[in-house]
Amino acid sequence: MSATGRTLRIQERFVSVQGEGVLAGVPSSFVRLTGCNLRCSWCDSPLSSWRPTGETIELDALLRWCAQGPRHVVVTGGEPLLHPGVSTLTQRLSETGHHVTIETAGTVDQDGLHCDLMSLSPKLAHSTPTQPLPLAQRHESLRWQPDTVRALMRFEWQLKFVVRADAQDVLAHDVEEIDRMLETLGIDEPDRVLLMPECIDPAELEARYQRISAVCCARGFRLGPRLHITAFGHTPGT
Template identity: 60%
Template sequence: MAEDTWLRIQERFVSVQGEGALVGVPSSFIRVSGCNLRCAWCDTPRTSWAPEGEAVELDALVRWCAAGPRHVVLTGGEPMLFAASAALSQRLRAAGHHLTIETAGTRRCPGIAADLMSISPKLGHSTPWDRARAQAKLALAERHERDRLDLAVLRELTAGFAWQLKFVVRCADAASVRADLDEIEDLLAALEIPAKHRDRVLLMPEGVDAADLEAGYRVAAPLIVERGLRLGLRLHIQLYGNRPGT
């Protein structure tokens, strides 16, 4: 198969959007396998730390989406790594779908099309120093730290698409939240995000179950209000737990 006619898919399913500005909207999810980053808290290791999946023709993906909701989410892993993501994005939008692309914002993908570019820049706490040392894979952590932010790509994406920024924030205590908020503010300043668009910046507590999230919301919410940013829900975890296909 030609490389631009298929994608390696880890899973596909229909659910409600759990994160971002479209939370609660019924959507078809296509999860591409393969990622250039290795986040310490990655919630989809089957697309990064231990990638798995099968090659699926774009024709089959388009037909599958046609049988589901209007909204489609192309996620990963990192879909921007693959030229076929651009071809799929164009075909889905031509078929009348509203398409969200979930990306870390570190790679360009020429020809990519999207109604919403959902960008999740990785903060410093995402670098897996401890995990990589334990697995004798220090080079992975070093590569992640080097590649986790690309200001040029982030500027291009926020200039060229309707966008939202989503950040995973540590919420063990107020000090952790403030440290992450300071790092986010530095990035927003570097990207020259205007004050009128701060409501597009969503902060989501790190957590693997509903109890973690509830505790995180309580710690983070007042501090996020102080900054004029936006608390981001993780509805899928609250509804289904941290499990595949949701």
């Protein structure tokens, strides 16, 4: 948001069905803010993270656009909570009767937020890039902030983990890391934990879903769909 508090810099806005999480399939307006403090090696939205682009839009204009769309609004990124104006945006969306989901990696917080579903997606070790070294080090030091994740759980929440599922052993490795994270958080609600395959190729998803399903059945986690990949391919605006 600008210094005057009247604008936000967004990479894109569109209406589609939610592709991920417990609200998968729900028609929603997506507001994708640009810029991220992380640099995941497999980031599927580099134009809103590594190479931030986008338009600066008046908050009132954005709210008018949301008013013409579905009741559900998803505030995403990049890392939306880097933008101080998200608190004003989400409060005003709430005042106009919208259901607000915030999608965040859980590394930053801000006061004054309104949120009906905090969709937390802490990043696992495999997200850390190998280069360039300064960015890799910054990512590794920032990606897991349990105190911040816990604070953001003051809202209704879900935990989404992107896991490698191209082979059984790497999936098992990622699940061990998730177990340690859940223990640190003191979380014992596996049905609020979703495992999503790291994959943007629709042809690859089926086999990865099958491997993850076996883990979910054994552990009580949920299989996290990626409907926007299966329905539309890896296409902006979906």
